[in-house]
Amino acid sequence: MSPVITLTTDFGLSDAYVAAMKGVILGINPEVTLVDICHTIGPQKIAGAAFILETAYRAFPQGTIHLVVVDPGVGSQRRAVVLRTPSADFVAPDNGVLSYVIREALPEIAESEQQAELGPELEAFAITESRYWRTPVSPTFHGRDIFAPVAAHLSLGRSPADFGERLTSLVMLPLTRPHHKPDGTVVGHILHIDSFGNLITDITTKYLPSKDEPLSIEVGEETIRSLSRTYVEGEGLLALIGSSDRLEISAKGGSAHDLLNAKVGDEVRLCPQG
Amino acid sequence: MSPVITLTTDFGLSDAYVAAMKGVILGINPEVTLVDICHTIGPQKIAGAAFILETAYRAFPQGTIHLVVVDPGVGSQRRAVVLRTPSADFVAPDNGVLSYVIREALPEIAESEQQAELGPELEAFAITESRYWRTPVSPTFHGRDIFAPVAAHLSLGRSPADFGERLTSLVMLPLTRPHHKPDGTVVGHILHIDSFGNLITDITTKYLPSKDEPLSIEVGEETIRSLSRTYVEGEGLLALIGSSDRLEISAKGGSAHDLLNAKVGDEVRLCPQG
Amino acid sequence: MSPVITLTTDFGLSDAYVAAMKGVILGINPEVTLVDICHTIGPQKIAGAAFILETAYRAFPQGTIHLVVVDPGVGSQRRAVVLRTPSADFVAPDNGVLSYVIREALPEIAESEQQAELGPELEAFAITESRYWRTPVSPTFHGRDIFAPVAAHLSLGRSPADFGERLTSLVMLPLTRPHHKPDGTVVGHILHIDSFGNLITDITTKYLPSKDEPLSIEVGEETIRSLSRTYVEGEGLLALIGSSDRLEISAKGGSAHDLLNAKVGDEVRLCPQG
Numbered sequence: 001m002s003p004v005i006t007l008t009t010d011f012g013l014s015d016a017y018v019a020a021m022k023g024v025i026l027g028i029n030p031e032v033t034l035v036d037i038c039h040t041i042g043p044q045k046i047a048g049a050a051f052i053l054e055t056a057y058r059a060f061p062q063g064t065i066h067l068v069v070v071d072p073g074v075g076s077q078r079r080a081v082v083l084r085t086p087s088a089d090f091v092a093p094d095n096g097v098l099s100y101v102i103r104e105a106l107p108e109i110a111e112s113e114q115q116a117e118l119g120p121e122l123e124a125f126a127i128t129e130s131r132y133w134r135t136p137v138s139p140t141f142h143g144r145d146i147f148a149p150v151a152a153h154l155s156l157g158r159s160p161a162d163f164g165e166r167l168t169s170l171v172m173l174p175l176t177r178p179h180h181k182p183d184g185t186v187v188g189h190i191l192h193i194d195s196f197g198n199l200i201t202d203i204t205t206k207y208l209p210s211k212d213e214p215l216s217i218e219v220g221e222e223t224i225r226s227l228s229r230t231y232v233e234g235e236g237l238l239a240l241i242g243s244s245d246r247l248e249i250s251a252k253g254g255s256a257h258d259l260l261n262a263k264v265g266d267e268v269r270l271c272p273q274g
Numbered sequence: 275m276s277p278v279i280t281l282t283t284d285f286g287l288s289d290a291y292v293a294a295m296k297g298v299i300l301g302i303n304p305e306v307t308l309v310d311i312c313h314t315i316g317p318q319k320i321a322g323a324a325f326i327l328e329t330a331y332r333a334f335p336q337g338t339i340h341l342v343v344v345d346p347g348v349g350s351q352r353r354a355v356v357l358r359t360p361s362a363d364f365v366a367p368d369n370g371v372l373s374y375v376i377r378e379a380l381p382e383i384a385e386s387e388q389q390a391e392l393g394p395e396l397e398a399f400a401i402t403e404s405r406y407w408r409t410p411v412s413p414t415f416h417g418r419d420i421f422a423p424v425a426a427h428l429s430l431g432r433s434p435a436d437f438g439e440r441l442t443s444l445v446m447l448p449l450t451r452p453h454h455k456p457d458g459t460v461v462g463h464i465l466h467i468d469s470f471g472n473l474i475t476d477i478t479t480k481y482l483p484s485k486d487e488p489l490s491i492e493v494g495e496e497t498i499r500s501l502s503r504t505y506v507e508g509e510g511l512l513a514l515i516g517s518s519d520r521l522e523i524s525a526k527g528g529s530a531h532d533l534l535n536a537k538v539g540d541e542v543r544l545c546p547q548g
Numbered sequence: 549m550s551p552v553i554t555l556t557t558d559f560g561l562s563d564a565y566v567a568a569m570k571g572v573i574l575g576i577n578p579e580v581t582l583v584d585i586c587h588t589i590g591p592q593k594i595a596g597a598a599f600i601l602e603t604a605y606r607a608f609p610q611g612t613i614h615l616v617v618v619d620p621g622v623g624s625q626r627r628a629v630v631l632r633t634p635s636a637d638f639v640a641p642d643n644g645v646l647s648y649v650i651r652e653a654l655p656e657i658a659e660s661e662q663q664a665e666l667g668p669e670l671e672a673f674a675i676t677e678s679r680y681w682r683t684p685v686s687p688t689f690h691g692r693d694i695f696a697p698v699a700a701h702l703s704l705g706r707s708p709a710d711f712g713e714r715l716t717s718l719v720m721l722p723l724t725r726p727h728h729k730p731d732g733t734v735v736g737h738i739l740h741i742d743s744f745g746n747l748i749t750d751i752t753t754k755y756l757p758s759k760d761e762p763l764s765i766e767v768g769e770e771t772i773r774s775l776s777r778t779y780v781e782g783e784g785l786l787a788l789i790g791s792s793d794r795l796e797i798s799a800k801g802g803s804a805h806d807l808l809n810a811k812v813g814d815e816v817r818l819c820p821q822g
Binding site for chain 1: 550552554561581583584585586587588600601603604605607608609610612742743744777778779780788789790791796801803
């Protein structure tokens, strides 16, 4: 069974940087299956890359290797890491791009924590053993010369511990979480705006009231009076639970982003009615 | 021999939705070869997706599975289908996105027909057997949770009949056909504008006069006095038979779209000369 | 071990032309691994395609087949070729798109040379044996009907000589080279602007002074006082050696392209200090 390596970068679609990484991987393991997750992450947008990865990685088979190269600090002292979770491996700079992956294993971690202390369920290793790298290493393209060969060697069955010393903590981004107001309102935030213009929030299903309680959703000046189940119910602005189990604001036949002129970070409020 | 699954969606290139579908497929059949046809179909543009599929599917090997997820009605009562033709399988919502595939098998179908009655050469099945689906099914992402796993199971050799009951009809779009005027002029329409700015029409080679008869082509205010064979013959606007055997308006070294400000649906006329 | 075929075209991402080529290849050799290098080359920009190919092909394993279809002369008398180098095969129109590949083997070739006379290390063959082509051949899409099937047959182990007669020369673009001024200044040019806005020049490392000599870099009205090693050193505009061993102008945390309003072909000067 050929192992899967996914690629997530901010390299765009008009250069050959992604292809160079794939060439290096195929030179080491020609049997690997390569899958692009996304390469149009805004340049050096670590939080955006972290979220895109979050929406895809669980759909991949056990043991998939996720290679993430959004790396504004390339060539600096920032660490490079291999992270092994019970379901997948990740190869990335230690700059927060794995924050959602880490938080899944450590759900109680504080929002303000800038370093995640890892327990036994998350094994992280520094990438320091240069014998697995391409030589010479370009100080500006570790994706091709360090991350890609490490992912390829990992796909051949090498242990994460072979690439360097075990780490006890990894960098965390300040991921937002919704909070509760005294009146019961849940105040969340827009995490991502997808290409349909849907506004995806940090309000997951666990923040929703039990099934039959009424609620309304406020975003900007607008109030949505109920939850829809699909994009085709109701009229105009809709609120529903999207495919990553998050509250999402959508517009029937159009773009909620265009209608609301909303941006990542804006508040969305879930209000008990009555 | 590893089966091929192609993917055509309107999911764009800036989200991980396509990758999530690929992850699901590889989890079911790791030996499959995945090929992207196009993911930049305009959001929910069913006719555009139908045409893009039409220009690619015949180039693929016998038995290829074409997965098409342009699905504005996701979560509604619209049906999901597997269509088996003598050359390929298609997995898609029953919303007209397979209209060109169906019309190839049923060339006499009327332009106004909104349902194609299928004969024995086209076997269509509803996708209703939930045991093949990912669970839970998100009401907003059947691509990942229903269509992708069905395509993957099909690639493992499962019969289309395993996914649900046989259907006797499928939804058709009102595909335009050229018509003849009393003076012999053929009146066709622009179906698609490609990224070079070529205007691709519904006038197929069977509407052309025999080889040596003179003709002219009218589009907007412009008249083109002869057919070229390639993009490099003549000057300025050209008319030629493109790679999908359709009359195409092109501009030497430029974009016919920019020159003519034409749009999909505009008339193109093929006139007998003399 | 499955052979690798890469694809570089100007077909864009909104049509099915690339997919049609892949379908044809998989119909001939289902075991091939397909890798996209780039499809957003500006329409018919041969020099741009040549450079993109240059930045990727060395990263691929020995024996990779690079299929390059940027072909404004499709259907004309321009030749189609298979080029075998010691490390890889190339299938392309003979229009200069392989100029960097050829120059690597023939480093002394004059900048003004419009035809490269090939020595024994470069074996080139015309593609004329139509038995390997798809039929009928569309005069407007040799990518699908000639280049793709030839690459696929090559990946099955067929000899380049099977596709047509040996050629003794290939078309060269006028690739710029830096020149020296009497005062020791090296005058180079911007070859490519990548999606981060980095300005990549034709000044390779061999034009740099020995390690400890001071230097400054001039681009437009700006002077950069030293070479950085990475994108994170210094402030504002940076100059460094990029991942293709070329002098590159970058902007810390931003886009040098936006800051300088530079374009391909503009001069960049490397000046001895003192």
